[in-house]
Amino acid sequence: xxxxxxxxxxxxxxxxxxxxxxxxxxxxxxxxxxxxxxxxxxxxxxxxxxxxxxxxxxxxxxxxxxxxxxxxxxxxxxxxxxxxxxxxxxxxxxxxxxxxxxxxxxxxxxxxxxxxxxxxxxxxxxxxxxxxxxxxxxxxxxxxxxxxxxxxxxxxxxxxxxxxxxxxxxxxxxxxxxxxxxxxxxxxxxxxxxxxxxxxxxxxxxxxxxxxxxxxxxxxxxxxxxxxxxxxxxxxxxxxxxxxxxxxxxxxxxxxxxxxxxxxxxxxxxxxxxxxxxxxxxxxxxxxxxxxxxxxxxxxxxxxxxxxxxxxxxxxxxxxxxxxxxxxxxxxxxxxxxxxxxxxxxxxxxxxxxxxxxxxxxxxxxxxxxxxxxxxxxxxxxxxxxxxxxxxxxxxxxxxxxxxxxxxxxxxxxxxxxxxxxxxxxxxxxxxxxxxxxxxxxxxxxxxxxxxxxxxxxxxxxxxxxxxx
Numbered sequence: 001x002x003x004x005x006x007x008x009x010x011x012x013x014x015x016x017x018x019x020x021x022x023x024x025x026x027x028x029x030x031x032x033x034x035x036x037x038x039x040x041x042x043x044x045x046x047x048x049x050x051x052x053x054x055x056x057x058x059x060x061x062x063x064x065x066x067x068x069x070x071x072x073x074x075x076x077x078x079x080x081x082x083x084x085x086x087x088x089x090x091x092x093x094x095x096x097x098x099x100x101x102x103x104x105x106x107x108x109x110x111x112x113x114x115x116x117x118x119x120x121x122x123x124x125x126x127x128x129x130x131x132x133x134x135x136x137x138x139x140x141x142x143x144x145x146x147x148x149x150x151x152x153x154x155x156x157x158x159x160x161x162x163x164x165x166x167x168x169x170x171x172x173x174x175x176x177x178x179x180x181x182x183x184x185x186x187x188x189x190x191x192x193x194x195x196x197x198x199x200x201x202x203x204x205x206x207x208x209x210x211x212x213x214x215x216x217x218x219x220x221x222x223x224x225x226x227x228x229x230x231x232x233x234x235x236x237x238x239x240x241x242x243x244x245x246x247x248x249x250x251x252x253x254x255x256x257x258x259x260x261x262x263x264x265x266x267x268x269x270x271x272x273x274x275x276x277x278x279x280x281x282x283x284x285x286x287x288x289x290x291x292x293x294x295x296x297x298x299x300x301x302x303x304x305x306x307x308x309x310x311x312x313x314x315x316x317x318x319x320x321x322x323x324x325x326x327x328x329x330x331x332x333x334x335x336x337x338x339x340x341x342x343x344x345x346x347x348x349x350x351x352x353x354x355x356x357x358x359x360x361x362x363x364x365x366x367x368x369x370x371x372x373x374x375x376x377x378x379x380x381x382x383x384x385x386x387x388x389x390x391x392x393x394x395x396x397x398x399x400x401x402x403x404x405x406x407x408x409x410x411x412x413x414x415x416x417x418x419x420x421x422x423x424x425x426x427x428x429x430x431x432x433x434x435x436x437x438x439x440x441x442x443x444x445x446x447x448x449x450x451x452x453x454x455x456x457x458x459x460x461x462x463x464x465x466x467x468x469x
Contacts, residue, residue: 001082002040006061010043010084013053018044018090028087029080034073034421037081039066046090048165048173048204055202055452056171058084064455067198069140070111072132074340075421077144077197077457088139091204094118103162103179104210108139108203115208124210127154127246131327139203145195147417149326152377153246153283156417158194160209166193166201169448177207192443197419198454200447214244214283218294219319222301223274223309227351230276233306234347234377237280240297244290247281248377249326252354255371258335259328266325270309278307278376279326326373335369335386339396341403344379345412353406354383360402361385380416404430420458428458 011019020028020042029036043065045051058065066080068087078085088109095105099122106115113133119126128141130148140146142164146157154160163178176190193201224230230250238245251259256277260268270277284290294312301307313319332338345353354372361368365388374381383403388395404414404427413431414424429437440459444451451462 002063002084003061006057006063007041009057010041010054013057014043014045014050018046018050020044025085029085030071034071034076034423035079036068036071036085037079037083039080039085040082042068042085042087044087044090048091048167051086051088051091051167051202051204052171052173054086054171055167055169058452059170059450062450062452064452065202066454067139067143067202069109069137069143070132070135072136072140073144073421074342074418075415075423077419077421077454079422079457083455086202088137088202088204092137095205097122097124097210098179099124101179102210103207105177105179105205105207106138107205108137108142110138112136112138112141119210120213123213125213126160126208126210128157128160131329138206138208142194142203142206143196143198144417144419147375147378147380149247149249149375151375151380152248153244154211158191161190161194161206162209163207164190164193164203165205166203168201169450169453173204174201177205179207181209192447195419197421197458199444199458200453202453214285216244216282216284216287216290217319218282218284218291219313219322220280220294220298221269221311221313221322222278222280222298222307223270224276224278224306225274225308227276229306230278230376231347233278233301236301236304236306237282237297240300241282241284241293244282244284245280245377246283247279248375249279250374250376251277251279251326252372253277254369255373256325258331258371259325263334264328264331266321266328269311269322269325274308279322329373329382332371332384332386335371335384337388337391337395338369338371338384338386339388339391339399341383341385341414342416342418343381343383343403343407343412343414344416345381345407345410347376347379349410349412350376350381353410353412354381356406357383357385357403360406361399364398364402365389375416400427422457425456425458425460428460 025042028042064083091107091109093107097104127150141157165175260266298310369387371384408430414427
């Protein structure tokens with residue numbers, strides 16, 4: 001627990017409005033999906049200099065600091081109970097939009113949707129897109145290497161970051177606001193901070209890539225009768241659309257029913273009764289020509305038997321209705337007690353994987369459910385088992401044994417895009433080799449020898465790690 005002396009020093013450095021304690025700190029610790037605990041204090045720096053000053057003080061005191069973005073994480077990566085939380089909510093400015101260079105420079109507390117709207121106003125697109133777009137921050141996106149709906153076209157967050165600024169555990173500011181696409185001058189240090197969940201440094205600013213805003217958008221919704229047809233349809237659309245395929249979102253039937261039946265507000269685009277449904281989207285440069293190509297590609301897939309039914313959005317309202325179904329993940333609360341999983345594996349292994357997970361869950365919990373949906377085009381599925389008797393630790397561990405056990409057999413990853421946090425930490429070595437984990441520990445000890453940055457997240461505490469060797 002942070003000492004009163006440290007809190008007073010922090011207030012002197014950040015001002016009274018820059019440090020919240022007691023009830024004010026507790027009220028700030030409200031997350032959408034994941035536990036945040038009760039922090040000893042919540043810091044609200046307004047600049048990189050204030051972040052640096054705060055970390056210097058905490059480093060000297062050996063006090064743990066947990067960076068917060070939009071608090072939309074799903075793996076307890078922002079859990080700050082008894083520690084100091086560092087919120088970048090006041091560092092939310094867009095600093096520069098370079099339309100010629102194709103970059104946008106922002107502070108880490110800037111909300112994703114704000115960045116997307118600012119880019120759009122300049123005739124550009126920042127293509128990172130995910131359900132929490134209205135509250136997730138760029139710093140959080142970077143710290144988890146967020147994925148989302150357009151990875152198949154534009155890649156992960158890592159692929160959209162040209163440069164960044166980060167503050168190290170001792171307060172050292174590492175500024176590398178690179179605006180060049182090609183820069184092979186030595187180590188590309190930004191990658192240490194992308195996806196490391198605030199354990200190696202606190203990202204404060206970033207230079208992001210933006211592209212010219214597409215002039216066309218075509219969206220379709222299809223039904224597929226067998227898993228075997230899904231990758232065939234995916235590859236067909238990739239070839240037929242000439243590089244403009246931007247989303248390929250698959251929903252298993254149970255999830256589709258969940259988001260198209262009361263109490264959900266959505267209604268079926270295509271009738272129930274099919275095992276798989278796909279939302280497919282293309283972004284291009286000529287609406288008339290691209291729409292004709294999109295429609296022809298869908299017709300070819302229908303004639304080839306790759307899909308059994310299809311609807312193409314005729315206007316923005318119909319497009320929004322399709323995406324609303326995919327985004328209505330909140331409906332899974334109706335299967336509570338439930339647990340959420342974000343896994344990655346080869347497309348060829350997905351059908352057997354889901355079948356074995358269903359079998360394993362049914363053997364232990366006959367009344368359980370399993371909701372599956374996700375970004376099949378990039379190998380990422382969201383797997384949400386539910387309707388368990390309780391949500392205690394024993395049940396969670398039993399469910400994880402089934403979900404991750406089958407994943408491990410197929411050399412999959414326990415985290416496709418959500419990170420490791422505390423929740424997945426025991427399973428890190430199921431997806432990474434002993435040598436990889438050892439190097440992660442070495443990086444952590446080198447950059448954060450006192451273990452103050454997001455302590456306990458991603459990696460097991462050093463003493464436990466050594467004991468396991």
